[in-house]
Amino acid sequence: MSRRCEFCGKGHVRGNTILRRGQKKKTGGIGQHVTAVTPRLFKPNLQVVHAIVNGVHRKIKVCANCIKSGRVAKAA
Numbered sequence: 001m002s003r004r005c006e007f008c009g010k011g012h013v014r015g016n017t018i019l020r021r022g023q024k025k026k027t028g029g030i031g032q033h034v035t036a037v038t039p040r041l042f043k044p045n046l047q048v049v050h051a052i053v054n055g056v057h058r059k060i061k062v063c064a065n066c067i068k069s070g071r072v073a074k075a076a
Helices: 064-069
Strands: 013-021 033-042 046-053 057-063
Touching: 046 064, 057 064
Parallel strands: none
Antiparallel strands: 013 033, 046 057
16 A cells, blocks of 8 residues: 555655754844755655445545545544
């Protein structure tokens, strides 16, 4: 199974971790400088839930947003 929500299709997104050095101008410094940019992954908050899909009880991977918004009918 992939790391993807089975309802909305949300998956991982690529981004960067940015390391900065120096004191901010706001606090009296000369400003922050970027020293390194490292690639990273933002992963969705997936939960395994017992749900009713097409009238059948199934275990599915669903993101927390779909659970909160009520898009998933959880099985009792």
